[in-house]
Amino acid sequence: MTRRQILDLYFMDARWKLIDLAAFIDRVERAEGEEDFRMQAFRTALLELSKGNKERAKQVLLAFSDPTTQPIAKAMGKGAVGAYKKTDSN
Amino acid sequence: MRYIEPHAHMVSRVTDDYLQMLTAGCAAICEPAFWAGFDRSSADGFYDYFCQLTEHEPKRAAKFGLPHFCWLCINPKESENLELANDVLTLIPQFLERPTVLGIGEIGLNKNSRNEMTVLEKHVDLAARHNQLILVHTPHLEDKLKGTRLIVDLIKSDQRIQPGRVIIDHVEEHTVQLVLDAGMWAGMTLYPESKCSPARAIDMVEMYGNERIWMNCACDWGVSDPLAVPKTALEMRKRGHNAAAIDKLVYQNPLRFLSQCPKFKLAEQ
Numbered sequence: 285m286t287r288r289q290i291l292d293l294y295f296m297d298a299r300w301k302l303i304d305l306a307a308f309i310d311r312v313e314r315a316e317g318e319e320d321f322r323m324q325a326f327r328t329a330l331l332e333l334s335k336g337n338k339e340r341a342k343q344v345l346l347a348f349s350d351p352t353t354q355p356i357a358k359a360m361g362k363g364a365v366g367a368y369k370k371t372d373s374n
Numbered sequence: 375m376r377y378i379e380p381h382a383h384m385v386s387r388v389t390d391d392y393l394q395m396l397t398a399g400c401a402a403i404c405e406p407a408f409w410a411g412f413d414r415s416s417a418d419g420f421y422d423y424f425c426q427l428t429e430h431e432p433k434r435a436a437k438f439g440l441p442h443f444c445w446l447c448i449n450p451k452e453s454e455n456l457e458l459a460n461d462v463l464t465l466i467p468q469f470l471e472r473p474t475v476l477g478i479g480e481i482g483l484n485k486n487s488r489n490e491m492t493v494l495e496k497h498v499d500l501a502a503r504h505n506q507l508i509l510v511h512t513p514h515l516e517d518k519l520k521g522t523r524l525i526v527d528l529i530k531s532d533q534r535i536q537p538g539r540v541i542i543d544h545v546e547e548h549t550v551q552l553v554l555d556a557g558m559w560a561g562m563t564l565y566p567e568s569k570c571s572p573a574r575a576i577d578m579v580e581m582y583g584n585e586r587i588w589m590n591c592a593c594d595w596g597v598s599d600p601l602a603v604p605k606t607a608l609e610m611r612k613r614g615h616n617a618a619a620i621d622k623l624v625y626q627n628p629l630r631f632l633s634q635c636p637k638f639k640l641a642e643q
């Protein structure tokens with residue numbers, strides 16, 4: 285497909301998602317209290333979009349990922365929260 | 375259109391979903407054993423679940439002329455409890471000869487813990503001893519990259535396992551290459567929020583090729599779509615992929631991998 289065809293197919297959807305993203309950041313910043321590690325990872329990931337790297341989706345995923353390599357001692361629950369939180373034990 | 379759904383948790387779905395999938399062109403459904411959304415209190419719960427997967431669910435699918443196959447294991451979300459995991463591992467061999475069991479799965483990791491690794495290793499050993507195919511669940515979100523690396527390394531270190539008989543599921547842009555480089559198959563799961571969108575799945579096929587890769591919906595008790603594969607096939611058409619390319623991804627590829635188990639047969643074959 286040409287770049288024009290890709291734009292025809294996905295531009296409106298991406299535009300909608302970008303505005304939603306902007307509104308999300310505004311909403312977070314309007315709210316009381318401190319940000320946590322999730323928003324810090326989010327801001328790091330956002331920077332990946334303007335770096336000119338051709339693998340932006342991969343870089344965004346890496347920005348949210350646990351970079352460690354050893355198994356953890358014990359699973360303290362089942363869920364994942366979407367961003368890696370560095371703790372004393374890792 | 376024809377397609378194979380290689381990963382769907384039909385025990386969590388209503389019968390109408392079978393009808394919808396059949397109408398959309400589904401030729402077979404494969405159901406890996408997974409977490410029920412709550413922890414089972416004993417191995418007896420798994421025994422009943424394995425009976426459901428190997429007896430009841432194939433009958434339910436057969437009412438629509440759909441072949442139903444399954445994979446057996448204790449899933450990684452319940453693998454932190456080693457005693458329970460060992461009890462369930464002892465149960466599995468008696469089910470492996472059943473006519474619709476394709477292999478061991480979906481095994482893998484959830485939080486990348488030591489106990490999960492121990493149980494994964496035991497499942498891989500079980501698969502090797504019984505010459506079974508392996509289907510692997512990779513962790514979610516921030517745990518996926520590390521978990522995928524640990525899983526691929528562990529399986530590669532077992533010389534008895536041929537990489538081409540292993541599918542690593544739920545790959546995303548940061549894990550697909552390492553799975554393919556290891557000679558294993560990669561599964562892309564079309565699931566809202568935590569996994570892959572149709573557009574991104576098609577991007578990955580365009581970027582990494584369509585040789586050892588398939589798509590699945592992994593529909594379960596969560597927000598998920600049993601028709602995600604045929605819907606993505608329609609989006610492939612919009613993206614300019616021809617009918618043969620779509621057929622390869624949604625039908626020929628799963629057929630090629632799954633046919634490594636002689637029990638996998640489609641109705642028209």
Ligand SMILES: [Zn+2]
Nearest residue numbers: 406408480592
């Ligand atoms: Zn699953």
